[in-house]
Amino acid sequence: MSMRCPSESTGPDTHTRKRDRFLSGHRAIATDRVNPVETGFSRHCESPRCCCWYDTSVEAWQYTRGIHHDNMGDNLENTMLTRRTLLQTALATSFAKGQSGLPKKAKITSSVMLWTLKGSFEARVEIAAKAGMQSIELVAEHINWTDAEAAAKLKFVRSFNLGLDTIIATPDWVKRPVSMVNPEQRDNFLTDVKTAIGWAQKLESPQIILMGGNAISGKTYEEQYASLVEGSKRAADLAAKANLTLIFEPLNSKVNHKGYFLTTCVEGLKLVKDVDNPHLRLLFDIYHEQVQIGNVIRTLTEAAPHVAVFHVADNPGRNDPGTGELNYANIYKAIQKTGYSGYITMEYLPLGDPVASLNKAVDEMRANVV
Numbered sequence: 001m002s003m004r005c006p007s008e009s010t011g012p013d014t015h016t017r018k019r020d021r022f023l024s025g026h027r028a029i030a031t032d033r034v035n036p037v038e039t040g041f042s043r044h045c046e047s048p049r050c051c052c053w054y055d056t057s058v059e060a061w062q063y064t065r066g067i068h069h070d071n072m073g074d075n076l077e078n079t080m081l082t083r084r085t086l087l088q089t090a091l092a093t094s095f096a097k098g099q100s101g102l103p104k105k106a107k108i109t110s111s112v113m114l115w116t117l118k119g120s121f122e123a124r125v126e127i128a129a130k131a132g133m134q135s136i137e138l139v140a141e142h143i144n145w146t147d148a149e150a151a152a153k154l155k156f157v158r159s160f161n162l163g164l165d166t167i168i169a170t171p172d173w174v175k176r177p178v179s180m181v182n183p184e185q186r187d188n189f190l191t192d193v194k195t196a197i198g199w200a201q202k203l204e205s206p207q208i209i210l211m212g213g214n215a216i217s218g219k220t221y222e223e224q225y226a227s228l229v230e231g232s233k234r235a236a237d238l239a240a241k242a243n244l245t246l247i248f249e250p251l252n253s254k255v256n257h258k259g260y261f262l263t264t265c266v267e268g269l270k271l272v273k274d275v276d277n278p279h280l281r282l283l284f285d286i287y288h289e290q291v292q293i294g295n296v297i298r299t300l301t302e303a304a305p306h307v308a309v310f311h312v313a314d315n316p317g318r319n320d321p322g323t324g325e326l327n328y329a330n331i332y333k334a335i336q337k338t339g340y341s342g343y344i345t346m347e348y349l350p351l352g353d354p355v356a357s358l359n360k361a362v363d364e365m366r367a368n369v370v
Contacts, residue, residue, distance in 0.1 A: 107341035108369050110362050111135040111165055113311070116347055117354055125157055131358035135163035137345055140171035142199055150202045165343055166207040166247070166309065169196040169235075179213030180231040181224035181261045193235045197242045207308060209283060210235065210248045214259040224261055229274050236277040247308045248272065249283040252291035256318075263292050269303045282306050285347070287313035290326055297334045304338035312361070313348035320351055321361050332368035344369070 112133050117124040121141055128136050136157065142150060157164050170178040170192045178189045196208045212228055232248065239246045250268040251257040262268060268282050284307045289296050300307070314324030321328040335344070344365055350357035 107339075108365075109134050109163070109165070109343045110365065111137055111163070111309075111343050111345040112358060113137045113139070113345060113347040114141060115139050116349055121153065122156060125160060125162065127354050128358070129160035129162060131355045132362060133162065133346075133358065135165045135343065135345075137166040137347075138164065138203075138205075139168050142167065142203065143171050147202065150199075154203055164203050164205050166209055166345075167196060167199055167203065167205050168209045168211070169193050169246070170211055173211045173213060179216070180210065180228050181213050181219075182216050183227045183230070185213075186227070186231050186234075189231055190234060190238070193238055193246075197238060197244060200244055201242065207245045207247050208239065210246050210280075211251075212248065212260070212262045214257075215261040225271075228262065228271065232271060232275045232280055233277065236275060236280040239279040240277065244279065245308055246280045247283040248280065249285060249311075250288060250292075251285070252288040255291050255316075256288070263288075265289050265299050265303055266293070269299075269306060272306045281308040283309045283311065285311040285313075286326065286331060287311065287315055287318055287347070290315045296326070297331060300331070301334055301338055304335065304340045307340065307342060309343040309345055310335065310340075311345050311347040312365075313346075317349075319349055320357050321348070321364065323351065328364065329368055332365055336369040340369075 110133050112128050114124045117127050177185045178192050179185045250262050250265050251260045253260045253263045265284050272282050314321050314326050346361050
């Protein structure tokens with residue numbers, strides 16, 4: 001559905017022709033909007049010279065303060081706000097009214113893993129905001145930031161009313177000696193956890209992802225699992241002191257992570273139960289589970305009370321939901337039936353325009369869960 005910006009010929013006739021010249025073709029399109037389900041305002045004009053957006057809370061076009069279409073002149077570039085400022089202003093206005101656009105009983109927070117998007121950190125954050133996401137997740141984007149840079153990045157994220165919900169404990173865990181299944185590397189692992197806790201506090205992130213590491217030769221499954229449990233217990237104790245949550249992620253070893261030790265959420269659920277600490281929960285990656293063993297709905301139904309985050313991608317290809325073999329409508333309905341409260345995070349590689357792709361994915365998710 002396209003919507004044309006109003007002319008509002010309230011200014012002198014001398015401005016009308018200039019205004020109409022700029023307004024011609026300024027049409028709001030569904031792929032260039034902030035999701036109304038997520039934020040409460042639906043769309044803004046696609047032209048970088050336009051300053052209006054459509055506010056669904058009042059069903060009317062809104063204008064950035066002090067700038068109206070009838071004031072457009074030849075030096076428009078010097079007077080109009082940038083699209084970034086527009087997006088920030090519109091989001092801030094929506095949230096200032098207390099109208100997030102979410103269902104009143106919403107328990108699910110939408111998020112996106114930034115590594116799946118292209119561009120600078122700032123560009124990827126803007127994509128997330130334009131797509132109507134509520135939060136973002138990081139992997140290792142932050143590890144070389146100074147304290148001042150971290151504060152500035154967080155301020156930028158918050159300017160779009162986005163949360164920053166998750167970081168990783170052990171960046172570059174494949175190449176560094178920080179395995180959880182090797183007791184000889186436990187001190188290194190726990191040092192990384194302490195560092196990650198510091199980052200989580202700086203970035204106001206409530207969750208930290210744990211990677212178990214690759215299987216090691218010369219030790220039995222039972223020995224490696226025992227090391228994993230012990231490392232998880234000690235890490236969870238550290239997280240408890242900081243009032244943070246660790247989330248353990250099983251990864252598939254068939255396609256993406258050859259040699260990974262703990263490969264299924266069936267095993268991950270057992271780990272969380274064996275550690276028995278509320279500061280350790282499960283990250284249920286639907287894509288990884290489907291690749292490794294399938295049986296997704298049955299497993300997530302059992303695991304949901306112990307899950308903090310679901311990751312979403314289709315298989316094969318790790319692309320948009322709906323492009324592969326997974327029936328995400330049924331998966332979301334199963335999640336809804338469990339009463340799950342937490343994050344559902346898009347971690348797929350968009351095949352087309354990332355804003356349109358994420359918008360569609362979240363709309364489909366929201367059609368089945370609240």
